[in-house]
Structures are given as structure tokens and as C-alpha cells.
Amino acid sequence: MPRLTVNEQPLEFDMNPDTPLLWALRDAANLTGTKYGCGNGDCGACMVIVDGEALRSCLITLAEAEGRYITTIEGLARDRSHPVQQAMVAEQAIQCGFCTPGIVMAGAALIAKNSNPSEDEIRAAIPNLCRCGVYPRLVRAIQRAGRVERRRETISAAPAPGISADDAAREVPALRLPQTDSESQE
Ligand code: FES
Numbered sequence: 001m002p003r004l005t006v007n008e009q010p011l012e013f014d015m016n017p018d019t020p021l022l023w024a025l026r027d028a029a030n031l032t033g034t035k036y037g038c039g040n041g042d043c044g045a046c047m048v049i050v051d052g053e054a055l056r057s058c059l060i061t062l063a064e065a066e067g068r069y070i071t072t073i074e075g076l077a078r079d080r081s082h083p084v085q086q087a088m089v090a091e092q093a094i095q096c097g098f099c100t101p102g103i104v105m106a107g108a109a110l111i112a113k114n115s116n117p118s119e120d121e122i123r124a125a126i127p128n129l130c131r132c133g134v135y136p137r138l139v140r141a142i143q144r145a146g147r148v149e150r151r152r153e154t155i156s157a158a159p160a161p162g163i164s165a166d167d168a169a170r171e172v173p174a175l176r177l178p179q180t181d182s183e184s185q186e
């Protein structure tokens, strides 16, 4: 059974190793923030971070994800305070809930490597499709997130989520924080 770490939680999936990671995350781990758009690598709605790289989870099998470290939108920041999330809200770059999680994940992977990206670098790193044309705001948001990452700016724009991370984790095992050895023996 494929084993991987999802949002810092080691998980073992009792599924066919050929299953796309997208379906394992959504259907088995109950992490429905990762969206199914096209299923063939075009839209980017299914983007997750795999060992630091933003990858389309519809194109990766569980077997290929074996042993890797996956972060989904739910695990990016337990209180939604990641600079990309904050800047997307502040720049009104959030349009539909279908594309936004994948866009945020691609932006977060970019900012982690390059906190001062040019417009061209942002467009190359975030190839996600969006029919509503959010791209100009998106570029501004990612550049603003970079400034937050570089501690040139702070943002307090995003509203409180109204959902406690601990409550969410009760329903979604992959959001639980890793147990210590002593806790797991209780
Ligand atoms: S669902 Fe994976 S790229 Fe569209």
C-alpha cells in the first residue's frame, strides 16, 4: 500500500497504486480543497506541492507519490495566514473556489523559492487556467505576497476563517498534527 506524508501526516492508502493522487486526496483523505477540473493536466485546479514543487495531482499516481511529502491547500497554513492567501484576499484576486486552491499552491511554491518574482516569472510559475481573467490581480497578489515573505509589508486583510483547525482535523485525518511516540502509545 502506498505510503506518503500529507500535510505532515504519514498516511497509507489502501488503494490501487495506479490511482491518481488527486483521487486519493479527495476521496480517501477527504481533502476536497484540491479540485478536479480537466483531469488531464491542463487547468491546474488540482495543483499540490510535492517535495517543494507545484505539481498537478491528476497526473501523478499514488505509486509515483510513494514516500514523498505532499502539501495540499488545507495544510498550507492551518490558520490561512500564508502570505499568498493573505495577499490574494487583499488584492481581490480570489474569484471562483474551483481555481483558487490550485493557484494558491502554485504561488506558494514560487514564493518559497523566489520571493521577488517578475511578472514573467509569475506567469510561468502559475500556468493555471482561469476563465474570469484574474491574471492582472493575481500578478499583483503574488508580488505582494513576496513583499510579505521578505518582511517588507504586513497584511491583515483576510477574515478569520470561523473554523477551528482542530475541529477540521477531527473530520479529516490528514489535517491532524503528527503524533509523538508517547501520544501514539496512549
Ligand atoms: S484537473 Fe489536473 S490539471 Fe486539470
Ligand code: FES
Pocket (backbone or CB within 6 Å): 094, 095, 096, 097, 098, 099, 100, 129, 130, 131, 132, 133, 134
Ligand atoms: S478563478 Fe475560477 S474561473 Fe477564474
